[in-house]
Amino acid sequence: MLVFGIDTCCMAATAAIMDEKLMVAQTVVNKNKTHSQMMMPLVEQMFTAAELDPTEIDAFAAAVGPGSFTGVRIGVATAKAMAQAAKKPCIAVSTLEALAFSSKYFDGIISPVLDARREQVYNALFHGGRDGLVRITEDRALALDELLEELKKTEKPVLFMGDGTLVFEEKIRSVLGDAAVFAPKLLNLNLGGAVAEIGLEKLKKGETLPYGKLVPSYVRLSQAEREKLEREKSSEK
Incomplete structure (x- = not known):
């Protein structure tokens, strides 16, 4: 095939x-x-x-x-x-699934973020790990603050990738601290x-x-x- x-x-x-x-x-x-x-x-x-x-x-x-x-x-x-x-x-x-796919064995939450302008992001959340990628949420557009409030409730590390990290990395780190992990630059590209x-x-x-x-x-x-x-x-x- x-x-x-x-x-x-x-x-x-x-x-x-x-x-x-x-x-x-x-x-x-x-x-x-x-x-x-x-x-x-x-x-x-x-x-x-x-x-x-x-x-x-x-x-x-x-x-x-x-x-x-x-x-x-x-x-x-x-x-x-x-x-x-x-x-x-x-x-x-x-x-968003394609962005997350290359990190599917990450043991935690995978959170691709794309800059949707107007302080919003396109996002979906996935579980990663030995079983590969498991979707948690549907694709959505939401305020970055709303996403970060949601992620503050998880006890797992959160891996971010996508062009939204280039815009919002500082803010993400300020809210989530050490729980926020950022993918290598290569994986910010589709x-x-x-x-x-x-x-x-x-x-x-x-x-x-x-x-x-x-x-x-x-x-x-x-x-x-x-x-x-x-x-x-x-x-x-």
């Missing part, structure tokens, strides 16, 4: 190809360019280097969010187009290999989708949608 994984929801544009034994190829670029400019050239170069054709892929996995709304759409659209052309299924993967490996596990379980059913998971409304809702509420008064 071969699974392609793509993630453009966060800082990096990244894609990978995974088989049942190892990662065949991975590309990661973290530059100040739009993911739409970089993604397809990177994917084409990766397939060329791996001496593979997209038609050889058994399923196309995409990180579907949460994250940058534009970034989420780029990754989902790319996976859908490739799956349609190859006549293969798609697989939806949570961005990695296509994690999306592909989760995708491979889902493919084995039959958890696939027709390409037309792969959709973004934004978790919260966009700013434009929030403003529209506020206007509608105001007009009803």
